[in-house]
Amino acid sequence: MPVLPATTETIDRAAALLRAGAVVAFPTETVYGLGAHAFDANAVARIFEIKNRPTFDPLIVHVDTNAMLETVVASVPDTARDLMARFWPGPLTLVMKKTARVPEIVTSGLETVAVRMPAHPVARALLKRAEIPLAAPSANPFGYLSPTLAEHVQRMLDDRVDLIVDGGATNYGVESTILLLEPEPTLLRHGAIPIEDIERVIGSVSRELSGETKPLAPGRLPSHYAPSKPIRIVAHAEDVPREERSGAGLLALRNPTEGYAAVRTLSPRGDLREAAARLFESLHELDREDVTRIDVEAVPDEGIGVAIMDRLRRASHR
Numbered sequence: 001m002p003v004l005p006a007t008t009e010t011i012d013r014a015a016a017l018l019r020a021g022a023v024v025a026f027p028t029e030t031v032y033g034l035g036a037h038a039f040d041a042n043a044v045a046r047i048f049e050i051k052n053r054p055t056f057d058p059l060i061v062h063v064d065t066n067a068m069l070e071t072v073v074a075s076v077p078d079t080a081r082d083l084m085a086r087f088w089p090g091p092l093t094l095v096m097k098k099t100a101r102v103p104e105i106v107t108s109g110l111e112t113v114a115v116r117m118p119a120h121p122v123a124r125a126l127l128k129r130a131e132i133p134l135a136a137p138s139a140n141p142f143g144y145l146s147p148t149l150a151e152h153v154q155r156m157l158d159d160r161v162d163l164i165v166d167g168g169a170t171n172y173g174v175e176s177t178i179l180l181l182e183p184e185p186t187l188l189r190h191g192a193i194p195i196e197d198i199e200r201v202i203g204s205v206s207r208e209l210s211g212e213t214k215p216l217a218p219g220r221l222p223s224h225y226a227p228s229k230p231i232r233i234v235a236h237a238e239d240v241p242r243e244e245r246s247g248a249g250l251l252a253l254r255n256p257t258e259g260y261a262a263v264r265t266l267s268p269r270g271d272l273r274e275a276a277a278r279l280f281e282s283l284h285e286l287d288r289e290d291v292t293r294i295d296v297e298a299v300p301d302e303g304i305g306v307a308i309m310d311r312l313r314r315a316s317h318r
């Protein structure tokens with residue numbers, strides 16, 4: 001499977017492949033995406049096959065201009081305009097009414113489509129060159145840890161994708177925040193943009209879906225983003241009995257604790273942005289170590305820490 005550095009030639013080649021219906025992995029500022037031509041139902045179907053993703057799980061469509069957005073979204077509510085002005089390009093996904101051009105497989109039959117304008121220069125260059133919206137979920141097998149390096153994609157999906165564009169480590173390390181706008185602003189997934197920042201722009205956002213408007217979102221499933229080893233969240237590793245540490249891995253927040261078989265540290269300074277950026281990479285590494293399970297220290301439930309804890313709770317759920 002070709003993994004190519006994100007040069008102009010690679011981007012040209014990736015864009016040509018995508019236009020022709022291929023599936024290409026590429027970096028975004030959040031995690032690596034597995035992209036296909038959003039208007040090509042057959043190409044999109046391959047994403048579901050490759051990821052082993054249930055077709056009731058709709059995809060996010062990536063655009064790079066307002067003109068491209070208009071081909072995907074039928075109407076843009078005022079709240080969405082305000083949010084786009086503030087956060088796009090960036091890690092905010094908005095769910096709005098779709099146009100007829102978006103095939104049902106992209107939205108799992110819903111009348112709405114999730115769309116975002118990514119900020120990563122490689123994602124932008126690819127969209128610009130391909131001149132088509134790209135449907136792209138995270139480039140991991142369904143339910144498994146999200147990829148923050150090209151190498152993760154290679155290890156997990158290898159020969160199943162047509163090309164992997166290597167743009168180095170992603171910036172945020174957790175996925176975009178997802179917001180449904182109508183009938184009322186509702187948070188569908190915690191993510192890179194803290195919900196408080198969003199509320200500063202459009203006022204209060206509901207945290208709970210009302211029964212009527214319940215779209216399926218596996219990012220909301222109790223078990224998701226999981227490594228193959230069992231995960232346990234602990235307040236402080238220092239308080240874990242010695243005998244429980246041996247043979248186990250530790251994902252520490254600031255400082256390593258003795259007695260564990262393998263340790264990764266998220267951020268010695270206790271910086272939550274840095275911790276988010278290292279989260280999945282550290283879990284990928286610990287998952288490959290010779291350990292029976294992984295203890296993870298809880299991080300403060302604030303700012304991007306909310307998205308980290310959300311991922312950890314789902315990763316630890318069995």
Ligand code: TXA
Nearest residue numbers: 030033058059112113114137138175176215217218219
């Ligand atoms: O940061 C990200 O958002 C990354 C990068 C690649 O852009 N993408 C990503 O995609 O995390 P994915 O497929 O792993 O997560 C998409 C989530 C799913 O949980 C899906 O159910 C939800 O978005 N979603 C998509 N369309 C929706 C819709 N019309 N209504 C409600 N939820 C939707």
Ligand code: MG
Nearest residue numbers: 137138146175
């Ligand atoms: Mg995902």
